[in-house]
Amino acid sequence: MRTFVRPFILLLIILTFIGAQFEPALAELEQFTAPVRSCRIVREFPHDSGAFTQGLVYHGGYLYEGTGLNGSSSLRKVDLKTGRVLKIRELPRQYFGEGVAVLGSRIYQLTWRSGVGFVYDIRSFRQLDSFSYDTEGWGLTTDGRQLIVSNGTDTLLFLDTKNYTVKRTVKVRDGDKPVFLINELEFIKGRIFANILGSDYIACISPDSGQVKEWIDLSTLRTRLRSEKADVLNGIAYDAKTGRLFVTGKNWPVLFEIKID
Secondary structure, three states, X not given: OOOOHHHHHHHHHHHHHHHHHOHHHHHHOOOOOOOEEEEEXXXXXXXXXXXXXXXXXXXXXXXXXXXXXXXXXXXXXXXXXXOOEEEEEEOOOOOOEEEEEEEOOEEEEEEOOOOEEEEEEOOOOOEEEEEXXXXXXXXXXXXXXXXXXXXXXXXXXXXXOOOOOEEEEEEOEEOOEEOOOEEEEEEEOOEEEEEEOOOOEEEEEOOOOOEEEEEEEOHHHHHHOOOOOOOOEEEEEEEOOOOEEEEEEOOOOEEEEEEEO
């Protein structure tokens, strides 16, 4: 994987600004209203530490991963057991790749600030379509009928898959407190699981009310990373057939299968 020092430095500056902007909100989230559940590690799998993970999906026995940073953003098909990249489509340099979702035979991928998303054939990675949106693109998932988008705020957007219009929005709250910096998403058993940028917690959100029903504490995973280059937690994938739950992070050398206690 190619590396680009300048874009990475720029990203660090941006993330520092974002963190400072929302630091009160992150600090406030340490006092949770919804119950907090812990997790235990079931198994560890190798993961490309060069992958700046922005989106993650498990489908048909494989992982589909979207990576970010201008000049090194990509869509990947990955072998779970070995971490080997089986297929890759690199995005043009001007795009900063973000969340991905699989619906039917199509893969959808967002970009950060370009206001454009891409649609690919899941087998060939051939681009089938593109769509535009009037917000930043962060996380992406689907409930099987519509696309669900996060944009770094406390709002989730629900998009029609035919014309990509916003069908509705929902504000995410833990009790009466807004939850900002909602990042990578995964739809699991009727709830939206969401990474919170800069946090080691996953929020489990009701798609109807936006209420956080519970939090999952993943802070224990960091003790197993064995890498100083590992960045923030980001990446949730679910195997609906077996109930396996996978998590990883940006530039993490490990992908974890976990159980929620």
